[in-house]
Amino acid sequence: MDDLLEFGKIIGAHGLNGELKVFPITRDASNFLKIKKVIIQGIEFSVISVRLMNNHVTFSIEGINDRTQAEQFKGEYISIKRKDAPSLDKETYYMRDIIGCEVYDDIGIIGKIVDIIETGSNDVYVTDGSNGVYKQQILIPAIKGVVLNIDINAKKIHVKIPKGLLDDEYI
Numbered sequence: 438m439d440d441l442l443e444f445g446k447i448i449g450a451h452g453l454n455g456e457l458k459v460f461p462i463t464r465d466a467s468n469f470l471k472i473k474k475v476i477i478q479g480i481e482f483s484v485i486s487v488r489l490m491n492n493h494v495t496f497s498i499e500g501i502n503d504r505t506q507a508e509q510f511k512g513e514y515i516s517i518k519r520k521d522a523p524s525l526d527k528e529t530y531y532m533r534d535i536i537g538c539e540v541y542d543d544i545g546i547i548g549k550i551v552d553i554i555e556t557g558s559n560d561v562y563v564t565d566g567s568n569g570v571y572k573q574q575i576l577i578p579a580i581k582g583v584v585l586n587i588d589i590n591a592k593k594i595h596v597k598i599p600k601g602l603l604d605d606e607y608i
Contacts, residue, residue: 441476441516442531444469445494446596450507457496457507459515464555468523469494475517530589538592540577545570549595553579562594571603 445459461469469487475498476482482498496515500505527532532553540547540562548566560579566572577583577596586595 438604440519442519442522442533443514443516444472444475445515447477447510447513447515448493449511450504451495453504455497455501455503455507457501457510457515457518459494459496460492461494466494469496471523472517472521474517474521476518477513528587530587534589535587535594536592538587538589540564540569540594540596542570542596542598547571547575547577547598550594573603575602577602 443460444463447457447461449458451458452457459469463469466489468487472484472487473480474483475496479509482500485497485499487497488495501510522531535553536550538550540550548564548569550562551565552563554561554563554576562577562579562584564575564577566575569575575598577598582597583599584594584596588594
């Protein structure tokens with residue numbers, strides 16, 4: 438597993454004093470309030486202050502003191518070290534750990550997870566099934582009863598495909 442976790446993307450500068458305007462790529466933006474150090478372009482910075490705004494977060498970090506300096510980071514991702522990340526609830530995983538996992542059912546390999554769609558009620562795992570037993574992309578709802586086991590260390594997920602989910606099946 439990667440040592441760094443991306444938490445947001447810098448979308449610009451905020452104000453004149455070097456604050457970074459960050460679009461969060463985490464479900465709970467309040468997690469930003471717990472961050473003491475961030476990594477941008479491989480450089481670690483101490484966090485001076487964090488403010489939650491409507492649809493973004495602003496960061497004041499050590500060494501960035503004016504708008505021109507802040508604008509140089511536009512488009513970069515803001516990361517934290519995995520060891521500094523907020524702890525997750527049981528049976529909850531970081532998206533970056535799920536993406537790339539091989540998905541299996543009782544028949545064999547379905548494919549690899551290439552993306553995750555957030556629907557609000559539950560996530561949906563997008564699998565590239567071109568080399569799998571079904572030879573098709575399958576959208577797998579990440580719900581109990583469908584996702585039977587996740588082994589992040591082995592990068593494997595065992596699922597039970599619900600009836601009607603495959604292209605050639607009818608309920």
